[in-house]
Amino acid sequence: MAKGSVRPPVEWVTFRYRDIYLILGIVGAILVLAVGGYIWYQKMGNPRSKAESKIEKAERKLKEAEQSTSVSQSNLKLARENVENAKVAFEKEHYGPAANFAAEAIKILENVNIESDNIALLAEVDGTVEVKKANAHIFRVAKKNEMLGEGDIVKTAPGSSGKIKYPNGVYDELFPNSYIIIENLKKKAGGGTLVKTKLEQGTVEKQTPDDMNPNDESVIETANAKFKSGPASRLSVERSEGKGTKAKALRGEIEAQIGSETRKLSAVNRGISVNISEIGSVDISELIPPPTPLQPRADQIIQLEDPTSASIIFEWENPSRVPVIFQLSSKPIFLEKSFVERKIPSNQSNIKLNGLSPGTYYWRVRTEGDKDKCYWSTSQKFKILQKIKAPKIERNLKLEVSSTPLGDGVIIRGKTNPGVHVSVNDIEISINTDGSFNKIVLFSEFGNQLVVVRAFDDQGNEKIWQKSFASSQM
Numbered sequence: 001m002a003k004g005s006v007r008p009p010v011e012w013v014t015f016r017y018r019d020i021y022l023i024l025g026i027v028g029a030i031l032v033l034a035v036g037g038y039i040w041y042q043k044m045g046n047p048r049s050k051a052e053s054k055i056e057k058a059e060r061k062l063k064e065a066e067q068s069t070s071v072s073q074s075n076l077k078l079a080r081e082n083v084e085n086a087k088v089a090f091e092k093e094h095y096g097p098a099a100n101f102a103a104e105a106i107k108i109l110e111n112v113n114i115e116s117d118n119i120a121l122l123a124e125v126d127g128t129v130e131v132k133k134a135n136a137h138i139f140r141v142a143k144k145n146e147m148l149g150e151g152d153i154v155k156t157a158p159g160s161s162g163k164i165k166y167p168n169g170v171y172d173e174l175f176p177n178s179y180i181i182i183e184n185l186k187k188k189a190g191g192g193t194l195v196k197t198k199l200e201q202g203t204v205e206k207q208t209p210d211d212m213n214p215n216d217e218s219v220i221e222t223a224n225a226k227f228k229s230g231p232a233s234r235l236s237v238e239r240s241e242g243k244g245t246k247a248k249a250l251r252g253e254i255e256a257q258i259g260s261e262t263r264k265l266s267a268v269n270r271g272i273s274v275n276i277s278e279i280g281s282v283d284i285s286e287l288i289p290p291p292t293p294l295q296p297r298a299d300q301i302i303q304l305e306d307p308t309s310a311s312i313i314f315e316w317e318n319p320s321r322v323p324v325i326f327q328l329s330s331k332p333i334f335l336e337k338s339f340v341e342r343k344i345p346s347n348q349s350n351i352k353l354n355g356l357s358p359g360t361y362y363w364r365v366r367t368e369g370d371k372d373k374c375y376w377s378t379s380q381k382f383k384i385l386q387k388i389k390a391p392k393i394e395r396n397l398k399l400e401v402s403s404t405p406l407g408d409g410v411i412i413r414g415k416t417n418p419g420v421h422v423s424v425n426d427i428e429i430s431i432n433t434d435g436s437f438n439k440i441v442l443f444s445e446f447g448n449q450l451v452v453v454r455a456f457d458d459q460g461n462e463k464i465w466q467k468s469f470a471s472s473q474m
Contacts, residue, residue, distance in 0.1 A: 178202025
């Protein structure tokens, strides 16, 4: 070795085979976790994928429910509406709301079983509404579309309201400061259903459908009276501690049981008021009927390019020729400060309002006079839609319609694109998830009747089908 040169020391590192395998295993695990995390994010963590997954699950459950004979139509309709809302929100890239709508549909369908006829729905909630389940000890805040069963108690706070829909198509509208118990939701041995509720305090307005099963019973009772509603009826019941029960039969046939006595209340031509004191005395009197609402009709769709600058005309028929009180609200129950009110002279049967923004509205009328004698017409719900001003996205909508004459009416069946609006003679109808729909149209006049079916979307695309039918209605 040359003098002055130094060779650097050489250090050897020895790896055992198991150390190499361990290092490779750790690296592999990290890769697996990374790939798995990426896949999870794409499938579950990604808002778009999460919404898409929930919609797919909701559609599967809805398809299964539609093939079952044990699921009530009201629950199916509600689930369909949530699925459609989810799909519309997804198309607009609103993934959070889309996932929420789909989750609500799944919740409805998962809670539906062979006892679905024993389930009611809290269809509307405005303000603070609380529920106490039959097996619970305390009240909790209720949610819209919450399911209710026998023994459940629902109460509304001051300034709040709710609407309960029962499996036989009957509705109960709960006014502020009301407290109601659902006592019975049962199938009757001879067919039909029994819906029975008890009003402890407050006010409830009950409405039964025109096509109510003759074997169905809808009963509401208080501490000193019981009322049974017939088809196509409207009944208001008010209960106050120390003041007894006040009931108003506003439409149809109502059977009132007061003590051991049963009375028939026929509200075909005008309403009937029944006041029952705490000691059992009864006072019955006739009420002054309201004008008949004409336009906009119940469930009508009004589509406008610029709603805030357009005028909406409200019309009614007023044979009594006396002043009329008109009210318009954005809420189903007309609470203080939630509506517009106008007094209309006796020689006028309409009012024009400007600047209504897109949304859902309710309107009603009554004859001016004593509030205990003059009652409101049924509220008419209508919807204002705005045509999108952005460049129109052309879309060739599908609209297939078939018709089957039915006495003084016709059965309309059809299919269109899922997620669009469908109206029959300007009245909105619901469609199924696959775009199919059906509607029975009844004729009220003699002669040829035109039926117009319209499918349209928010972009202004539309497809129209129309046909004239002969009516023998006199």
